[in-house]
Amino acid sequence: MRILGIESSCDETAIAVISGNKDILAVEKSVVLSQVKIHAKYGGVVPEVAARKHLEAIFPMIQNELDPQGKEIDVIAVTAGPGLASALRTGVEVAKTLAWVWKKPLIPVSHIEGHIYASWLNGEAQPVFPALCLIVSGGHTELILMQNHGVYSRIGETLDDAAGEAFDKTAKMIGLPYPGGPEIARYAKEGSPDAFDFPRGLINRPNFDFSFSGLKTAVLYKLRENETRINDIQFKRDISASIQEAIIDVLVKKTMKAVKQVNPASIILAGGVSANEALRERLQESARQVGVPLFVPKLEYSMDNAAMIAAAGFYRAKDEKNYLNPILLKADPNLDLI
Ligand code: KG4
Ligand code: ZN
Numbered sequence: 001m002r003i004l005g006i007e008s009s010c011d012e013t014a015i016a017v018i019s020g021n022k023d024i025l026a027v028e029k030s031v032v033l034s035q036v037k038i039h040a041k042y043g044g045v046v047p048e049v050a051a052r053k054h055l056e057a058i059f060p061m062i063q064n065e066l067d068p069q070g071k072e073i074d075v076i077a078v079t080a081g082p083g084l085a086s087a088l089r090t091g092v093e094v095a096k097t098l099a100w101v102w103k104k105p106l107i108p109v110s111h112i113e114g115h116i117y118a119s120w121l122n123g124e125a126q127p128v129f130p131a132l133c134l135i136v137s138g139g140h141t142e143l144i145l146m147q148n149h150g151v152y153s154r155i156g157e158t159l160d161d162a163a164g165e166a167f168d169k170t171a172k173m174i175g176l177p178y179p180g181g182p183e184i185a186r187y188a189k190e191g192s193p194d195a196f197d198f199p200r201g202l203i204n205r206p207n208f209d210f211s212f213s214g215l216k217t218a219v220l221y222k223l224r225e226n227e228t229r230i231n232d233i234q235f236k237r238d239i240s241a242s243i244q245e246a247i248i249d250v251l252v253k254k255t256m257k258a259v260k261q262v263n264p265a266s267i268i269l270a271g272g273v274s275a276n277e278a279l280r281e282r283l284q285e286s287a288r289q290v291g292v293p294l295f296v297p298k299l300e301y302s303m304d305n306a307a308m309i310a311a312a313g314f315y316r317a318k319d320e321k322n323y324l325n326p327i328l329l330k331a332d333p334n335l336d337l338i
Contacts (some may be wrong), residue, residue: 001317002028004066004073004098005310006058007090009140011035011045011082013057015065015308018121019174020314025120028298029065030307033057034113040178045166051086062071070102077313079118080108081335088331092182096234096326105323109312112140112337115270117311118297127295132264137253137271138164138179142207143258144337146268149315150336155258156208163247164273166212170219170243174236176275182196184240185276191234191241196222198246200253207224208258244278259292265293275302300310 001021007014016030035053039045066073078095081088092108097108116133121127133144141158159168164181171180176187198218199210222239229235260269267287274281280296287294301308316322 001074001313002072003075003077003310003317004070004312005308005313006016006076006078006091007111007114007304007306007308007309008054008058008094009079009081009088011039011050011087012304013054013061013090014291014304015058015061016306016310017066017308018310018314021196023126024124025314027121027307027312030305031065032303032305033061041177043172045084047084047086050084050089054087054090058090062094063097068275070098070104072324073102073104073106075105075313075317076102077107077109077316078329079111079114080308080329081111081332082314083111083333085333086332088333092329092331096329099227099326104135105317105320106329107307107313107322108324108329109316110335110337111141111309112137112270113312114308116146116268117315118270118301118308119268119295121301121307121310122295122298125295127232127268128265128293130262130264131266131268131295132255132258132262133268133270134251135253135270136163136273136279138162138168140271141212143255145262145264149318153248154338155262156210157252158203158210158212160211160213161216163210163212163251164271166245166247167273168214170214171240173216174221174239175225175230175297176236176240181273181276184244185278187237187240188244188278191237191239195238196242200246203250203253208254210250210254212247215243218219219243237313244276248276248282249278250320251279255283256286257292259287259290264292267292269296270295272303275299
């Protein structure tokens with residue numbers, strides 16, 4: 001079965017074709033056009049600009065990458081949400097039109113489910129159930145227990161900012177460009193993680209919720225105290241390393257606490273923040289200590305892409321109840337996984 005995936009929930013326009021044979025998925029093509037450079041000028045994603053850029057990008061992409069009759073495609077999977085309404089609409093309308101014209105089944109996919117399924121694109125080694133998923137993206141930070149394909153329960157989530165947002169907002173405070181996550185990671189490499197002791201929100205609470213707003217405030221105060229050092233490169237490196245350390249510490253500790261409680265057969269790290277090398281290493285080390293295999297997407301599938309949407313679509317396509325009449329599909333900015 002060949003699945004076309006379409007993704008336009010934020011600032012990446014992406015299409016991909018994957019083939020699925022039993023449980024082995026192969027990416028045949030995956031194209032991502034990032035608008036990051038355009039939004040960097042504004043310090044964040046501007047929804048109207050994102051929508052216009054998606055429209056400009058998606059038609060040439062389809063023309064260049066796909067057969068005009070859609071002969072190679074069996075199913076179309078598209079991100080229906082969550083995300084920016086104006087951005088989602090491009091992918092959704094294009095998917096509906098292609099499904100209608102080509103007479104192919106249409107499957108709406110949650111962007112978050114897509115991030116989880118990025119770990120099914122690693123070849124033969126695949127996550128086993130029950131899987132504990134740590135989802136860390138620009139808009140979400142959640143611990144989800146996945147009992148089987150498409151069967152989820154939420155065991156914890158952020159009460160305020162997402163981990164990616166915490167990276168992006170604190171990066172902005174210290175004068176690093178958007179998106180801040182990769183910038184903080186880059187500066188952190190040469191900095192001391194112990195330079196500043198930033199708060200680890202809710203770390204000792206018995207539940208699995210997260211909070212990153214205290215970190216933001218603490219960084220703001222630290223910058224005020226050190227006004228004269230704000231342009232000092234080593235200060236930026238140290239503060240970056242300390243921010244990264246605080247975020248990773250909470251993510252890893254809470255995940256491992258959840259592992260103890262729910263005893264999963266595997267752990268899945270998902271979402272754009274999974275590109276963070278230090279987070280990957282720390283979680284890998286902790287998972288190894290308790291003997292639970294950790295699945296992390298390849299770097300190219302960590303950030304937003306359409307191959308992960310197609311992968312989630314492949315499993316959804318196994319049940320015809322998930323096919324949706326194109327007329328009924330609407331972008332849903334608040335679409336929940338559960
Ligand atoms: O999943 P994603 O690509 O988009 C959303 O669905 O939101 O995640 C984007 C987030 C941004 O907040 C970005 O700063 C963060 O992922 N990110 C990172 C790294 N690469 C991307 N955060 C920390 N370290 C990284 N290397
Ligand atoms: Zn994402």
